[in-house]
Amino acid sequence: MISFIVRRRSIAHFSVGTDGSRTSRKIYAGVARGRSNSKNRVGILIAGFGLVFAVVGGRLVQYALAEPVPTSSIHSNVNSVASRPNILDRNGELLATDLRMVSLFAEPRRIVDADEAVERLATVIPDLDWGETHRRLRSGTGFQWLKRQITPRQQADILKLGIPGIGFRPEKRRFYPAGPTASHILGHVNVDNQGLAGIERYLDQQGLADLRAIGMTTDMPLEPVRLSIDIRVQHIVREIVATAMKDYQAEAAGAVILDVDTGEVIAMASVPDYDPNQPSRTLPDGSVDKEYEKGWFNRISNATFEMGSTFKSFTLAMGLDAGKINLNSVVDASRPIRMGGFTIKDFKGKNRPLTIPEVFQYSSNIGTAAVADMVGIEGHRAFLTRLGLLSKIETEMPGVAMPTQPREWKKINSVTISFGHGVATTPLQTAVAASALMNGGKLIAPTFLPRSREEAAKIAQKVINERTSADMRFLYNWNGLKGSGRQAQVEGFHVGGKTGTADKVINGRYASNINFNAFVAAFPMDRPRYTLLTIIDAPKTGEHGGRTAASTAAPMAKAIISRTASLLGVQPRFGDDPGSNVLANY
Known part of the structure; x- marks a missing residue:
């Protein structure tokens, strides 16, 4: 289009002043200058387009080479996957450890149909709170938890649903192999793996909570903590x-x-x-x-x-x-x-x-x-x-x-x-x-x-x-x-x-x-x-x-x-007077 306009203007210049007069020479000079200016403008325009395409291409290459960033990183609690140390008894038996889990979250801004999303998620998570989940999906925010610490089977089934704006975040869940056997000694943690009672709370009081707060904890395994208790006893x-x-x-x-x-x-x-x-238990009516x-x-x-x-x-x-x-x-x-x-x-x-x-x-x-x-x-x-x-x-x-x-x-x-x-x-x-x-x-x-x-x-x-x-x-x-x-x-x-x-x-x-x-x-x-x-x-x-x-x-x-007594290393003795040596050894 630009070339066509330039050619038409050149023809117009050549058709005027054919008698060789001074005016004609001025017209020819103007035509030459116009042709030069047009070429300059075209060159600048081409250079501009080239620069834009180069920048876009460079960014595309940069994105292609960069490591993928999980969407879940927008959550503010970046230390929620920090490890807690294993807890062992005096003989090295495992009393508490971390299990790798995933939690379900949503980006409400990307949710197309909140009603449909809730209905489809409920087919995988039977105990899903429909009202609360619907409210979160309609909030228009950038991040909302939907279900903490779901099972691998539930994660796979949700992935099959293909709901846009739904994702998973890796987390840690504390596991106590002996169940209630030593509950009052070990204590328990909350859903964010923070100690609330017993030795778990003691560990946080010794600096683990402070390290978590300033982002110094990592996902790397920590040195186990050995207790004085004997889990057999x-x-x-x-x-x-x-x-x-x-x-x-x-x-x-x-x-x-x-x-x-x-x-x-x-x-x-x-x-x-x-x-x-399971430190808290929910009744069928939803109450604690x-x-x-x-x-x-x-x-x-x-x-x-x-x-x-x-x-x-x-x-x-x-x-x-x-x-x-x-x-x-x-x-x-x-x-x-x-x-x-x-x-x-x-x-x-x-x-x-x-x-x-x-x-x-x-x-x-x-x-x-x-x-x-x-x-x-x-x-x-x-x-x-x-x-x-x-x-x-x-x-x-x-x-x-x-x-x-x-x-x-x-x-x-x-x-x-x-x-x-x-x-x-x-x-x-x-x-x-x-x-x-x-x-x-x-x-x-x-x-x-x-x-x-x-x-x-x-x-x-x-x-x-x-x-x-x-x-x-x-x-x-x-x-x-x-x-x-x-x-x-x-x-x-x-x-x-x-x-x-x-x-x-x-x-x-x-x-x-x-x-x-x-x-x-x-x-x-x-x-x-x-x-x-x-x-x-x-x-x-x-x-x-x-x-x-x-x-x-x-x-x-x-x-x-x-x-x-025998587990504690006390050997039974029979046939002697149990009171005869009470004072003798002291």
Whole structure:
């Protein structure tokens, strides 16, 4: 077209002024200049088009050579696929790991027909929320989650649907092979793989969450985290406490095993519990199962209870360590104590003076109160503080409960606390304090991570002298042979311990027909290696129809020790007197 216009203009110039005049020469000169200008303009136009096509071609080549960028990267949470470390037990058994999953998302701006998309997706995902999904697809935004962590089969079926604007994002899902077996120790994570409870939350508190927040985490495998628990023992403990809760018709039950020399938690179970693979459960009507979520509550470390007569262990240890009594001392338990409008009496009392082993054996409230009175109020409070029973325990487990005590200790408070009423503490720290009575007098903070004896020795605090510890081993062994501890005795393993039956506080008053029962044990008593504390909350029945700790918590301890002692490396011994060597080795 441009060439045609130029030719027509040239013809017009040549047809004017044919007489050779000066005007004609000017016309010919103008024609020549016009032809030159036209060529320049055409050249510039061609160069411009060439440049445009070169730029477009270059960009096409660049896109062809570049790595494909997943559309899902527009999501702001770029660290959602960051790895968490595997969690192992003390023997290397896998307790928690990451699984590669995919999640379904949509780009609503690219959705052609939201109604059709919802209908087609529902054929693959039966539990899809139609209303919420439709709202998200009609939002007009650049990114919306539709379903987190779908199965590979669902991903393949959705791909076959060919819905534009639908994509998948790789994610990690935490998997716990043992299910609920160690749920209160391990805890669980949320849908973004962030720790919410237990050791999972502890790991985030150690810096994993901060690294995630600043984008320093990666998809690379991390160094595994090894725990102190033995999953074999843990499985047995959890099974026994769950069976006891059912058989004794109780509200809850639990147990914990500690290594007395290192403070390592070998096993800890609390029921009801839950499956960390499914921390929340949805009912058919779409609501959350609140009863199921009650299993999140860990009664061993996250709850406090009045521990009943197990506290008599600490009261007698206090009197022995202060030099107020010895094993040959006699206290008057012939009559009840009346104080501040209250009457302190014994359950099945002997109504006579008792030796210290008899006070322990018969679980005398009167005799224990007499020992507390010898030490005095301030000395009593200071001793329990030294054992760690009045302060929050330090361990890796998040959410540890704070013990409660009277704001002002009066004589009546000291008396009732001496036999386990008036102070509420966690079962875990009760077991820790009992370990100090057994291991020579060293208070060692509990740990859910491996710890050697050398490492434990560096952090141990001397709270009683070795002679007091030897006397307490004698009393535990004595009660295991002659007192309420007989219900926990396992032939060959020389078990000693102390029962505790406490009336529960209901609406501000003690209910005589509702108990919280506990049994604290140690084995083998000639050289204790482990302490075990069992608890059962509000049992309606027990062995032979009884509801006390001797009929509930003690048989639980017997079942646990009989099945786990050999796994813990304790060899049974038969044919010798289980009490003959209790003092000889110390």
